[in-house]
Amino acid sequence: MTDSSQTRARQLIGDFAPKLVELTDGVLFGDIWERNELSPRDRSLVTVSSLVTSGSTEQLRGHLARAKANGLTETELKEAIIHLAFYAGWPKAMSAITLAKEIFEA
Template sequence: MATKQTAGREQLGEFAPQFAAQNDDVLLGKVWTDEQALSAHDRSMITIAALIAMGSTEQLDAHLNMGKKNGIAKDEIAAEITHLAFYAGWPKAWSAFNRAKQIWQNDD
């Protein structure tokens, strides 16, 4: 059974309760837990790609860590970011590599 998500309510609950509820109950509570549609690994790969493409570096660290927990290997993340460099931009790839290097630094 999936762990109940509370990040939205913890961080934004008082300021933006409707957004927080949608984040926790729909996005993280329903969409992210639907393993029949996409595996957690694939969902993480897609999310990381979208965040890199948009330049959303504030959210990238959390999703890189989640992706690693969801089974993304060091060689997979390196290949993904390299591929995205040609479509999303070289500077965005550099930024993503700097973050990914820290997260996968102990993986051989």
Template sequence: HFKPQNSTRISATPHRPGHPGHQPQTPSNLGTDLINSPLYSDVWTDARLSPRDRSIATLAALTVLYRPEELPAHLRRARDNGLTNDEISALITHCAFYGGFPAAISASMLAAETLL
């Protein structure tokens, strides 16, 4: 079983009512807080992968899993992390053979709209 290296980061303590950082949990932010905190403080800063390589892995996963709502932000981040439009296009083409052409066509259309 997977265990986070530092499980205290996922603790609900900062979310206690009366705590200075407390924000009431709503259906729209309940899952987001639990995901974004370790994702951006631990996963995206892990030195074992460069930001560029991490963007390649993320774009590939989002493409083959058909997550069009997540792709635009990660396409922009990939550009910021050094990927060119040609490399992104080649990556999406590569993913078509593993995740299916409909998902890759959707990703390609989103990339064209996002990175113009």
């Protein structure tokens, strides 16, 4: 059973790599994601695009959910993945859209 008061990073790797959790929680989500120069919506679109482009589907799962919470619609996220198929590669887009379908239908 996981402690819901812990961050996802702490739940996944806290005992194994505490420094990486510290950087993830404190720097990435505590500082970078909180900067005012980009909205959370825009940061999510950039992040989802980067994860699709790099084929990082494991992290994409959580960031698609975060993107929806940050105001991106299902249609916008699907369109971004379709657009990226021509820049990131068809297999990466197909993997991403399959994952997105799973998340959006849940």
